[in-house]
Amino acid sequence: MNSVIHSGTIAAIRKASRFLFTSRKFCDGRIGGGVESDDGIEEPLKITWESSEMDCGFAEEYEESSGGDKFSVRRRFLESDKLNASLVLDTLQQDCPGFNTKSALDELNVKISGLLVREVLVGILRTLSYDNKTRCAKLAHKFFVWCGGQDCFRHTADCYHLLMKIFAECGEYKAMCRLIDEMIKDGYLTTARTFNLLICTCGEAGLAREVVEQFVKSKTFSYRPFKHSYNAILHCLLGVKQYKLIDWVYEQMLEDGFTPDVLTYNIVMFASFRLGKTDKLYRLLDEMVKDGFSPDFYTYNILLHHLATGNKPLAALNLLNHMREVGVEPGVIHFTTLIDGLSRAGKLEASEYFMEEMLKVGCTPDVVCYTVMITGYVSGGELEKAEGMFREMTEKGQLPNVFTYNSMIRGFCMAGKFKEACSLLKEMESRGCNPNLVVYSTLVNNLRNAGKLLEAHEVVKDMVEKGHYVHLISRLKKYRRS
Structure with a gap:
C-alpha cells in the first residue's frame, strides 16, 4: 500500500465518506443537461468518462454546412423535411376509430428521410403529457411502422432510440423490449x-x-x-x-x-x-495494486475529493505532493475537486488556499473551477466574494455557463436582490447562454416566495414567448397558467 500513498494519508482517507468524479462537459441545452442537488444548488460537476453514446438528449445530427450553393440546397431540403413533418404530425393527430391513418399518410406523398422521421418523433415527444401517454405511444409506433414499410428507406439506430425514448416516457416497458428485439433482428x-x-x-x-x-x-x-x-x-x-x-x-x-x-x-x-462500503473500497484499492495497476488520474481524483469532503486539507495536500513524486502532475481537475469538496464542507478558507496553490503551480482555473468557487461563496453567504470571482473569470476570458449563472442568480435571490437576478437572466441570454429549466425555476420560485408574483409571471411569460422548455413548464413549482 505504501506504493500508492503515504500511510498517514491512507489513514486520513479511511475516515472520509464521500467523493465524486469531475468533468469538463457542461450543459449544452440538451435534455438532462443540468443536475440539481438536494439543497437546490445546481451541480456544476459531472461524472466523468462521458460519451455521446450515453446522451439520451439526441443531439442535433443534421448541422447545416456553410458556403454557397451547397448551403442553399441543404437548407431547402431541411425546410422541406420540417414542412413535411408538420403535415405528418397533423395527419397523425386525426387518428381515431374509423380513420385510416396509413392511407392518409400515403396520400401525403412525402419523401421519407432520417430527418423527417426524427422531426416527427421529436414532435410527438414534445407533446407528450400525463394525459396522452397511451395515444402518443400508439401514434409514434404507427408512424414508425409506416415508414419502415416504404421502399428505399431503412430506419437508423437513432430512429429506434427515439421511439424507445417515447416508449420510456410512456412507461411502455414491454414495447421497449420488443423494439430492442426488432432492432437486433434488423441488424443493429x-x-x-x-x-x-x-x-x-x-x-x-x-x-x-x-x-x-x-x-x-x-x-x-x-x-x-x-x-x-x-x-x-x-x-x-x-x-x-x-x-x-x-x-x-x-x-x-x-x-x-x-x-x-x-x-x-x-x-x-x-x-x-x-x-458506504469503505472496507470494500480499500480492498479493491489493494487488489488494483497487486494486479499491477497504478492509481491513475481518476483514482487520485476520487481520493482527493474524499479527503476534501472529510475536511482533511492537510492530508489532501500530502496526496498532491505524493502524486508529483510518482509522476502524476495534479491538474485543474484535481484542484477543482478539492475546492468543491472543501466548499461543500463549509471550509471556504481552505478552498481559497487551494485556489492560490493551483495558480502558484501554473494551473489556470477554468469555468468549472470558477463556478465551484462561486457556488461555494453563494452557499456560504459570501455574495460579494462571489460577485468578485464572477468578474474575475470574465476578465480572464472564462465565459460563464448556465451553472455559473444559476449560482449567481440564486445568490442574488438569497440576498433579496431580485432586480440584479432578473438582469443577470437577460445578460446570459444576450451572451448566447440559454437558461435551462433549473435557472428559470430558481428565479421564479424565489420571486414567488418573496411575494413578487407579477415579476414571477413575467419571467414565465418571457420563457413561453421565447419557446424555452414550454413542454416542461408544469415542473415550475407553484406555477399556474393564467
Missing part, C-alpha cells in the same frame, strides 16, 4: 444508448436487475471504447446511479473469468463509496 447492435434508455426506464419500475441480466448474457451488446461488454455495462450503470447493480455485475464479471482493469476498479470503487 445494442449500444450504450440502448442500454441507458432501457435501464433508466426499467430501473424506476424495479426491473433493472432483469434488464442487466439480459444484457450480461447478450452477445450483441457492443460499445467500442471498452474491451468487453462488462465495462460498458458498468459504465452505463454508473451514469444512472445504479450502484448496487454495479456490485452485482462486478461479481458476475469475475465469475465469468474477466480480469478487471483500471476503469473497472475506478467504477466499482465509486459504487463502494456511494454504498
Whole structure:
C-alpha cells in the first residue's frame, strides 16, 4: 500500500465518506443537461468518462454546412423535411376509430428521410403529457411502422432510440423490449444508448436487475471504447446511479473469468463509496495494486475529493505532493475537486488556499473551477466574494455557463436582490447562454416566495414567448397558467 500513498494519508482517507468524479462537459441545452442537488444548488460537476453514446438528449445530427450553393440546397431540403413533418404530425393527430391513418399518410406523398422521421418523433415527444401517454405511444409506433414499410428507406439506430425514448416516457416497458428485439433482428447492435434508455426506464419500475441480466448474457451488446461488454455495462450503470447493480455485475464479471482493469476498479470503487462500503473500497484499492495497476488520474481524483469532503486539507495536500513524486502532475481537475469538496464542507478558507496553490503551480482555473468557487461563496453567504470571482473569470476570458449563472442568480435571490437576478437572466441570454429549466425555476420560485408574483409571471411569460422548455413548464413549482 505504501506504493500508492503515504500511510498517514491512507489513514486520513479511511475516515472520509464521500467523493465524486469531475468533468469538463457542461450543459449544452440538451435534455438532462443540468443536475440539481438536494439543497437546490445546481451541480456544476459531472461524472466523468462521458460519451455521446450515453446522451439520451439526441443531439442535433443534421448541422447545416456553410458556403454557397451547397448551403442553399441543404437548407431547402431541411425546410422541406420540417414542412413535411408538420403535415405528418397533423395527419397523425386525426387518428381515431374509423380513420385510416396509413392511407392518409400515403396520400401525403412525402419523401421519407432520417430527418423527417426524427422531426416527427421529436414532435410527438414534445407533446407528450400525463394525459396522452397511451395515444402518443400508439401514434409514434404507427408512424414508425409506416415508414419502415416504404421502399428505399431503412430506419437508423437513432430512429429506434427515439421511439424507445417515447416508449420510456410512456412507461411502455414491454414495447421497449420488443423494439430492442426488432432492432437486433434488423441488424443493429445494442449500444450504450440502448442500454441507458432501457435501464433508466426499467430501473424506476424495479426491473433493472432483469434488464442487466439480459444484457450480461447478450452477445450483441457492443460499445467500442471498452474491451468487453462488462465495462460498458458498468459504465452505463454508473451514469444512472445504479450502484448496487454495479456490485452485482462486478461479481458476475469475475465469475465469468474477466480480469478487471483500471476503469473497472475506478467504477466499482465509486459504487463502494456511494454504498458506504469503505472496507470494500480499500480492498479493491489493494487488489488494483497487486494486479499491477497504478492509481491513475481518476483514482487520485476520487481520493482527493474524499479527503476534501472529510475536511482533511492537510492530508489532501500530502496526496498532491505524493502524486508529483510518482509522476502524476495534479491538474485543474484535481484542484477543482478539492475546492468543491472543501466548499461543500463549509471550509471556504481552505478552498481559497487551494485556489492560490493551483495558480502558484501554473494551473489556470477554468469555468468549472470558477463556478465551484462561486457556488461555494453563494452557499456560504459570501455574495460579494462571489460577485468578485464572477468578474474575475470574465476578465480572464472564462465565459460563464448556465451553472455559473444559476449560482449567481440564486445568490442574488438569497440576498433579496431580485432586480440584479432578473438582469443577470437577460445578460446570459444576450451572451448566447440559454437558461435551462433549473435557472428559470430558481428565479421564479424565489420571486414567488418573496411575494413578487407579477415579476414571477413575467419571467414565465418571457420563457413561453421565447419557446424555452414550454413542454416542461408544469415542473415550475407553484406555477399556474393564467
